[in-house]
Amino acid sequence: MGKGYSPAIAANPYIVGSFACIGGGLFGLDISSMSGVLNNEAYLRTFHSPGSNAQGAIVAAMPAGSFVGALLVATLADKIGRKNTVISSGWIWVIGSIIQCASVNRGMLVAGRVISGLSVGLASSVVPLYQSEITPPAIRGRLVSMQQWAITWGILLQYFVQFGCSYIDGVASFRIPWGLQMIPAILLSLGMVFFPESPRWLMDNGREEEALQVLADLHGRGDKTNELVQLEFEEIRAQVYFERTEGAKSYMDLFKPGVMRRVGLGCSMQMWSQLSGMNVMMYYVVYVFQGAGITGRRANLIADSVQYVLNVALTVPAILYIDKWGRRPLLIAGSLAMGFWFMLVGGLQGRYGHWGEVDGSASWVIEGHSAATKGIIVCSYLCVCSFAISLGPVSWTYPAEIFPLRVRAKAVSFSTATNWAFNFALAWAVPPGLSNIAYKTYFIFGTFDFAACIHFFFCFPETAGRTLEEVEEIFAQGHAFSAWKVERGVGKKTVEEAKQQTKELELHEHIDEKIADV
Numbered sequence: 001m002g003k004g005y006s007p008a009i010a011a012n013p014y015i016v017g018s019f020a021c022i023g024g025g026l027f028g029l030d031i032s033s034m035s036g037v038l039n040n041e042a043y044l045r046t047f048h049s050p051g052s053n054a055q056g057a058i059v060a061a062m063p064a065g066s067f068v069g070a071l072l073v074a075t076l077a078d079k080i081g082r083k084n085t086v087i088s089s090g091w092i093w094v095i096g097s098i099i100q101c102a103s104v105n106r107g108m109l110v111a112g113r114v115i116s117g118l119s120v121g122l123a124s125s126v127v128p129l130y131q132s133e134i135t136p137p138a139i140r141g142r143l144v145s146m147q148q149w150a151i152t153w154g155i156l157l158q159y160f161v162q163f164g165c166s167y168i169d170g171v172a173s174f175r176i177p178w179g180l181q182m183i184p185a186i187l188l189s190l191g192m193v194f195f196p197e198s199p200r201w202l203m204d205n206g207r208e209e210e211a212l213q214v215l216a217d218l219h220g221r222g223d224k225t226n227e228l229v230q231l232e233f234e235e236i237r238a239q240v241y242f243e244r245t246e247g248a249k250s251y252m253d254l255f256k257p258g259v260m261r262r263v264g265l266g267c268s269m270q271m272w273s274q275l276s277g278m279n280v281m282m283y284y285v286v287y288v289f290q291g292a293g294i295t296g297r298r299a300n301l302i303a304d305s306v307q308y309v310l311n312v313a314l315t316v317p318a319i320l321y322i323d324k325w326g327r328r329p330l331l332i333a334g335s336l337a338m339g340f341w342f343m344l345v346g347g348l349q350g351r352y353g354h355w356g357e358v359d360g361s362a363s364w365v366i367e368g369h370s371a372a373t374k375g376i377i378v379c380s381y382l383c384v385c386s387f388a389i390s391l392g393p394v395s396w397t398y399p400a401e402i403f404p405l406r407v408r409a410k411a412v413s414f415s416t417a418t419n420w421a422f423n424f425a426l427a428w429a430v431p432p433g434l435s436n437i438a439y440k441t442y443f444i445f446g447t448f449d450f451a452a453c454i455h456f457f458f459c460f461p462e463t464a465g466r467t468l469e470e471v472e473e474i475f476a477q478g479h480a481f482s483a484w485k486v487e488r489g490v491g492k493k494t495v496e497e498a499k500q501q502t503k504e505l506e507l508h509e510h511i512d513e514k515i516a517d518v
Contacts, residue, residue, distance in 0.1 A: 005196045007217045016195055016218065017131045017143030021150035022188040023086055023123030024396075026093050027066075028154020029181040030116060031282045032308065033100075034059050036162030037174045038286045039300065046171055047106050052361070052431035058110060059283055059431075063423035065096075065114035069121020070420055073129075073413035074251075076122070082130040082198040082409075085122060090189030093119035094182045101179040117420075119185070125416040128400035129409060133198040136219050136228065137467045141322040144400050145393030149319055152312040152388065154184070155282065159308050163301050199232075200405060200468075203240050211236070235469040239405050253407045254414060261480055265460060266399035266415035272452040273395035274422035276338050277445030278387045280430055281307065281380055287434055288380060290358050291349065293366040293373040303377060307384050314388035326464040327394050328483070331456040334390020339449030341383035342442045348372050348379070349439030364438030395419075401463050402471055459483055 037043040038055070050058060069089075076085045096116030103109040124147075131144045161177045168176070196218065202211035212224055212233050220226030254263045281288065285304045294300050318330065349364065352372040356365040366372050403411040433441040461483040463471050 006194045007222060013135050013139065013218050014143065017135050017139075018146050019191055019195065020086055020127045020130055020188075021146045022184050022191075023089055023127040024147040024150035025154035025184055026089075026116075026123055026181075026188075027120045028151040028156075029158045029184065030062050030113075030120060030154075031151075031279075032155045032159035032162060033178055033181060034062075035283050035285055035304065036159050036166075036177070036301075038284070039290075040166065040174055042169075042171050043174045046104070046174075047109065050106065052435045053428075054106070056428040056431040058106065058113065060424045060428035061110040061113040062117040062120065063420045063427055065117025065119075066121035066124065066420035067117075067417050067424060069118040069123075070125045070413050070417035071121075072118075073122055073125035073416070074410040077126050077129060077201075077409040077413070081201050082126055082133065083192055083195060085126040086130060087189045087192045089119045089122035089126070090185040090192075092116075092122065093185035094189075097178060097182040097185070101175050121416070121420055124396075124419070125413045126409075128396045129412045130198055132397075132400040132468065133200040133408075134196065134214075134218055136232075137465055137470075139323060140401065141327070141393075141397050141464055142319050144397040145315075145319050145322050147396040148388075148393040149312070149315045152308070152315050152392075156305075156308045156312050159305060163305060166301065200236055200240075200408075203236050204405060208237070232467065235467055236405075239469045239472070251410060254411055258475065259404065259407055259411070262402045262475060263411055263414065266402060266411060267418040268455060269395055269398050269460075270415050270419035271422050272335065272448070272455070273391050274419060274426055275445070275448040276335065276387060276391055276452065277342055277442070277448065278338075278384070278392070279423060279426055280441070280445065281384050281387075282311075283427060284430055284434070285380070287363075287431070288345075289377065291353065291363060291365055291434070291438070292376040292380075293369065294377075307381055310381055311384050311388050314385040315392060318389045318393040322393055322397065323464050326462050327398055328456065328460055328462050330390040330394050331398075331460060332453055334386050334394075335449045335453040335456060337386035338383055338391070339446045339453065341379045341386065342446035342449060344379045345376050345383070346439045346442030346446065348376050349442065353439060355438075362435060364434070398460070398463065401468055402475070404472060405468075457484070 044050075047058075069092075073085060076088070080088075093116055096112050096114075096119060099112030099115060100109060101112075103112055128144050128147055131147070132140055135143045158177060158181060161180060162174070165173045165176050167173075196214045197210075199211040199214040199218070202208075202214065212229070215229045215232055215236075216222050216224040216226065219232065220229035223229065253259060285307055286300055289300050289303050294303055322330065349366065352369040353364045353366045356363060356367065358365060366376070399412055399415040430441065433444075458481050461474050463474065466474070
């Protein structure tokens with residue numbers, strides 16, 4: 001059959017699901033590769049001390065490329081498969097990293113970041129898609145949420161590399177970290193060769209025997225007669241036959257009844273994850289802590305590193321319990337908490353700060369109020385912790401599991417493109433915002449978080465613990481503005497019920513083919 005992967009590796013869904021997360025880690029590497037150089041003297045000399053608008057443009061170049069990459073997934077993931085798309089993203093990242101490492105001016109740096117962004121856009125869209133299609137429903141949320149954990153690890157590891165290299169004089173202090181970030185991408189592209197293709201993609205491309213074998217290796221220790229394997233196989237077959245009767249795959253499918261609502265939820269989920277303000281605390285944490293009154297480059301780096309460690313640590317509970325706690329409670333509680341912390345940060349900044357100067361630029365700063373400085377730092381840490389345990393992992397899990405098969409690749413890429421569109425806008429807008437409206441920037445993000453909380457409560461149904469095919473039944477119930485009414489047992493089927501549904505759909509497809517022939 002020529003499976004092209006190692007059954008021994010496929011036998012452990014945790015290994016299969018978690019290795020692909022290296023693709024998510026690429027985004028994390030980029031975040032701290034920028035935040036770690038914002039006050040690096042060699043970086044500032046090489047790129048002529050970019051002002052707030054120029055620095056925003058440099059940072060925004062990566063999400064601009066990611067937006068394009070996320071949209072390309074719609075075609076690539078369906079045409080060459082989920083696995084090969086992940087492999088391609090790794091090699092594109094290597095090219096972008098080489099250009100960044102060798103850059104001698106802003107234009108070259110921006111070009112490298114756009115290419116790296118293309119890789120991140122591909123990986124951030126296809127990795128959750130791949131994970132959701134190869135994992136059993138009982139642990140799907142846990143494994144897809146590891147995408148976010150990989151991002152936090154990428155941020156942390158790259159930041160400490162930046163921290164260590166900051167003691168090196170000259171341009172090597174930022175070129176070495178930018179060069180080292182190629183290593184995870186190379187491991188990703190080489191390692192994915194030994195992993196299986198998505199069984200749902202195989203089924204959708206007429207390779208049913210391979211799909212059954214992959215399911216058996218993943219969920220049945222190689223036993224094709226395993227009850228769970230048979231149930232999943234029959235449900236996937238039924239769904240594939242059903243999708244084939246719905247017509248050709250195209251972007252217009254995203255606007256059909258029954259799908260458009262889910263596209264709105266997926267895009268909204270990714271939009272709120274950006275408007276929550278988390279990237280203010282990631283990309284521009286240096287500016288946040290400077291404004292809080294932390295002086296000295298080393299002191300700022302240490303304060304930043306604590307935040308990144310907390311980001312990694314607090315993502316772990318979400319990974320372990322996301323399938324037990326559910327998606328809705330995490331979204332509602334997390335957005336509410338983040339709104340509260342942002343309002344406190346803005347309030348403390350507004351009460352104790354004033355216009356001053358940092359590194360020759362006008363900035364809103366706090367001076368002589370150690371209690372206020374500590375309060376802002378603590379609130380910033382708590383804001384990051386709130387995101388790490390809620391919106392962070394769920395924002396990748398939820399869009400990957402709510403779409404029907406015929407539009408899943410396109411819909412997930414469209415949702416992820418929304419993430420990068422807002423990431424681009426915020427990455428560019430935040431530095432000028434902090435330079436012009438200062439502490440009021442935090443009030444804006446706090447308001448967004450409260451608005452997100454209301455939206456999550458009314459419109460986002462629970463999807464935890466259900467197969468991707470059972471999720472179809474959830475949205476068939478309706479409840480567009482009363483998501484809390486979705487019943488817990490919706491969509492549950494036995495093996496015999498799944499087989500019967502498959503037979504009915506096969507007969508329906510056969511009849512349609514006869515009619516078409518006539």
